[in-house]
Amino acid sequence: MNYRHGYHAGNFADVLKHVALVALLTRLMSKDKPLLVLDTHAGRGGYDLTGAQGDTTKEWKRGVGLLLPMRAPPDAIADYLDLVRRFDRKFGPMGKPPEGLSHYPGSPRLARAMLRAGDRLVAAELHRDEYRLLRREFAGDPMVETRETDGYALIRASLPPPERRALVHVDPPYETRDEAERALHAIGQGVRRLPTGVFALWYPIKDEVAARAIREGVAALSKAETLAVELRVATNAPAQSLYGTGIVVINPPWTFAEHMREALDVLVRTLGANATARGDVFAVAKPAPVEAQVEAPQRRKRQAAPPR
Numbered sequence: 001m002n003y004r005h006g007y008h009a010g011n012f013a014d015v016l017k018h019v020a021l022v023a024l025l026t027r028l029m030s031k032d033k034p035l036l037v038l039d040t041h042a043g044r045g046g047y048d049l050t051g052a053q054g055d056t057t058k059e060w061k062r063g064v065g066l067l068l069p070m071r072a073p074p075d076a077i078a079d080y081l082d083l084v085r086r087f088d089r090k091f092g093p094m095g096k097p098p099e100g101l102s103h104y105p106g107s108p109r110l111a112r113a114m115l116r117a118g119d120r121l122v123a124a125e126l127h128r129d130e131y132r133l134l135r136r137e138f139a140g141d142p143m144v145e146t147r148e149t150d151g152y153a154l155i156r157a158s159l160p161p162p163e164r165r166a167l168v169h170v171d172p173p174y175e176t177r178d179e180a181e182r183a184l185h186a187i188g189q190g191v192r193r194l195p196t197g198v199f200a201l202w203y204p205i206k207d208e209v210a211a212r213a214i215r216e217g218v219a220a221l222s223k224a225e226t227l228a229v230e231l232r233v234a235t236n237a238p239a240q241s242l243y244g245t246g247i248v249v250i251n252p253p254w255t256f257a258e259h260m261r262e263a264l265d266v267l268v269r270t271l272g273a274n275a276t277a278r279g280d281v282f283a284v285a286k287p288a289p290v291e292a293q294v295e296a297p298q299r300r301k302r303q304a305a306p307p308r
């Protein structure tokens with residue numbers, strides 16, 4: 001495992017992922033019932049953008065940094081920026097936007113900021129050094145349990161939860177060829193254990209065929225509605241460069257799609273690299289049942305045959 005999220009914290013892919021995470025939690029928290037949040041690939045929790053990793057790439061300047069000067073952004077972006085600013089104020093002096101951010105909250109920090117009394121966050125991280133930082137980040141916090149474990153195994157082990165309500169946030173590094181397959185397998189196990197759970201999988205868009213396989217693979221795991229939210233900062237980028245990013249959500253909460261559409265309009269304009277940038281929110285089609293795929297041609301043939 002070589003991936004270190006610190007190099008990418010706050011970049012355009014993080015922005016889409018974290019705006020969606022905050023929007024999902026906002027909707028889920030509007031119901032007065034306890035919620036379990038599982039963050040299967042948590043990272044270290046918070047990132048120093050002036051430290052060795054963030055300062056080397058400065059990717060955040062072309063991500064969250066471009067949103068900081070915005071006035072009156074749509075709700076989903078405003079809620080996200082509010083949490084980002086609060087986290088930054090807690091850890092470092094606020095300078096002048098867009099250069100002013102010194103610290104950036106990772107997914108477990110954003111989720112933690114939104115928990116109500118009775119909610120729980122369980123965050124898994126497998127890399128030893130990242131895990132040490134994650135554990136330190138939440139030391140003594142009774143609402144957060146950190147685990148140095150495989151996030152995919154955590155899904156199986158934690159569902160169904162006593163709360164009977166869960167958001168499962170899956171954010172793998174896609175370092176290995178079988179990562180998408182492992183994610184789909186684990187989400188499938190989770191869906192079988194808690195069919196009403198909300199499952200969100202992040203994916204990079206470097207080629208259209210792979211992105212489609214991931215979102216359709218997730219949709220095939222459940223009978224429930226499945227929604228994709230995708231941002232492409234340029235559609236004329238060289239193949240295999242990270243030109244887009246997506247989140248696919250099983251059981252998206254009420255009004256999540258509308259909030260993400262509003263947010264994407266703005267993200268395309270602010271984060272887009274050129275005029276080919278685009279944002280899409282759409283229901284992912286379910287595959288046809290196997291028997292329909294096999295039998296349809298035979299049925300058509302039978303119907304077409306002339307009467308004897």
Ligand SMILES: C[S@@+](CC[C@H](N)C(=O)[O-])C[C@H]1O[C@@H](n2cnc3c(N)ncnc32)[C@H](O)[C@@H]1O
Pocket residue numbers: 001003004005017040041042043044045105106107108124125126127130149150151152171172173
């Ligand atoms: C994309 S980063 C997570 C970023 C974080 N979710 C955020 O939004 O702030 C992916 C993380 O998953 C960790 N990781 C890789 N494989 C894992 C696994 N099987 N289980 C748990 N963590 C894993 C990596 O060490 C890395 O820190």
